[in-house]
Amino acid sequence: MIWLDTLVQGLLLGGLYALFAAGLSLVFGIMRLVNLAHGDLIVLAAFVVLVVVEATGLNPFLSALIAAPALFAFGWALQWFVFNRVLGKDILPPLLVTFGLSIALQNGMLEVFSADSQRIRVGALESASVDLGLVTVGIMPLLTFASAVAVIFTLNQIFYRTALGRAFRATSDDPVTASLMGINPRSVFAVATGLAMVIVTIAALYLGMRSNFDPSIGPARLIFAFEAVIIGALARFGAR
Amino acid sequence: MLETHSLTASYGQFKALFGIDITVAPGECVAIIGANGAGKTTLLRSISGVLRNAPGMVVHKGTPIGTLPADAVVQRGIAMVPEGRKLFPSLSVEENLLIGGQVRRGDARWTLETVYALFPILKERRLSPATALSGGQQQMVAIGRALMSNPELLLCDEISLGLAPVVIRDIYAALPRIRETGAAVVIVEQDITRALAVADRVYCLMEGRVTLTGPTASTTRDAVHAAYFGDAA
Numbered sequence: 001m002i003w004l005d006t007l008v009q010g011l012l013l014g015g016l017y018a019l020f021a022a023g024l025s026l027v028f029g030i031m032r033l034v035n036l037a038h039g040d041l042i043v044l045a046a047f048v049v050l051v052v053v054e055a056t057g058l059n060p061f062l063s064a065l066i067a068a069p070a071l072f073a074f075g076w077a078l079q080w081f082v083f084n085r086v087l088g089k090d091i092l093p094p095l096l097v098t099f100g101l102s103i104a105l106q107n108g109m110l111e112v113f114s115a116d117s118q119r120i121r122v123g124a125l126e127s128a129s130v131d132l133g134l135v136t137v138g139i140m141p142l143l144t145f146a147s148a149v150a151v152i153f154t155l156n157q158i159f160y161r162t163a164l165g166r167a168f169r170a171t172s173d174d175p176v177t178a179s180l181m182g183i184n185p186r187s188v189f190a191v192a193t194g195l196a197m198v199i200v201t202i203a204a205l206y207l208g209m210r211s212n213f214d215p216s217i218g219p220a221r222l223i224f225a226f227e228a229v230i231i232g233a234l235a236r237f238g239a240r
Numbered sequence: 241m242l243e244t245h246s247l248t249a250s251y252g253q254f255k256a257l258f259g260i261d262i263t264v265a266p267g268e269c270v271a272i273i274g275a276n277g278a279g280k281t282t283l284l285r286s287i288s289g290v291l292r293n294a295p296g297m298v299v300h301k302g303t304p305i306g307t308l309p310a311d312a313v314v315q316r317g318i319a320m321v322p323e324g325r326k327l328f329p330s331l332s333v334e335e336n337l338l339i340g341g342q343v344r345r346g347d348a349r350w351t352l353e354t355v356y357a358l359f360p361i362l363k364e365r366r367l368s369p370a371t372a373l374s375g376g377q378q379q380m381v382a383i384g385r386a387l388m389s390n391p392e393l394l395l396c397d398e399i400s401l402g403l404a405p406v407v408i409r410d411i412y413a414a415l416p417r418i419r420e421t422g423a424a425v426v427i428v429e430q431d432i433t434r435a436l437a438v439a440d441r442v443y444c445l446m447e448g449r450v451t452l453t454g455p456t457a458s459t460t461r462d463a464v465h466a467a468y469f470g471d472a473a
Contacts, residue, residue: 179310182343
């Protein structure tokens, strides 16, 4: 039953790629910003989680919970002070800025964390598995997949059930008219990027627990995210 | 309540307004008429904050608001029904109304219930995507959406544009009930007869300048004709 095993493992790995993609899709859907630094932000978040684990000795899941608000604030500030300045009719400036940010992040992380491969350790959970009869699946891949489903479900609830989601969709449709409704599009964008960084933190947690990472692997994660958004046609959040 | 002082506005090299002075008193209904390109929409966009001006060019209750962004202007109680309705296609009718109510000021004169009472058809269509409605119904949503912020001043930009006469009559029938709440209304309108019939005062714009102003009761058709087309016409 090797083909079934391959299929199941592949499907579960897809959960990780969906997590990579969800943040990218959220930002692109709301403000048409293609964030070329998305992969590097995932790696940055993995380092942040690692630092919290090493500083507090807490398990990685709790550490991610601590890192998430900090990374939300980082995403908010990144949007407010950087991306908001370049968003406009011309799509080239945001591409250039995020491309530059990608290079700056890679080199900054190299400077701070060195080129050594790192790993977020979770002890016995790393190799735990359940026997489902025909196939045996790892607990970690299952958790990853379940988290991806939970993240996408939660995003959907936010988009279609809350005032924030309404503001996201309205701003995505037409920022000028949204501002006539008392919405400040720039602050909606900042909240969206902050939220994307929370998703990035979750993706980074599973990336770091699944395999080694170092400051140079960001661009390859971006490719996975892109493929999931474009080839896989993951639902674009924002305007229908 | 609202004044503009020598308001100028331009799009790049093109100057659209050359020193407009208008005033709107509380509860008043003011019509702004003029041919295409006279600057009517630019004037409303300047007041609502979509276009930024020098601070003192727009004054609301003694405070200069010319540089305020649109989201700050609506929080002061000035709501706009934009030209072409500009409903949010990703939102249902009800969500469009709710987003207008995101800024709620003072007592809730306007709620979903009172907007539905004003335009009963919207209650039936409340779960439809906003842009699936007919033009007239969409205009009702746009007006309801602006009312949801409980404005003291409602700016209406060409609410009859592209609609059948019978539909226009229905929409204008709502105007007295809006004014009952004490809100002042500024109506930009191409239909001069209709504008003169509903408004207390009128301003006529031509090529970015005010060419006529006065109470509608004492404004003659000849005076409007001269102000609208220029004396040469």
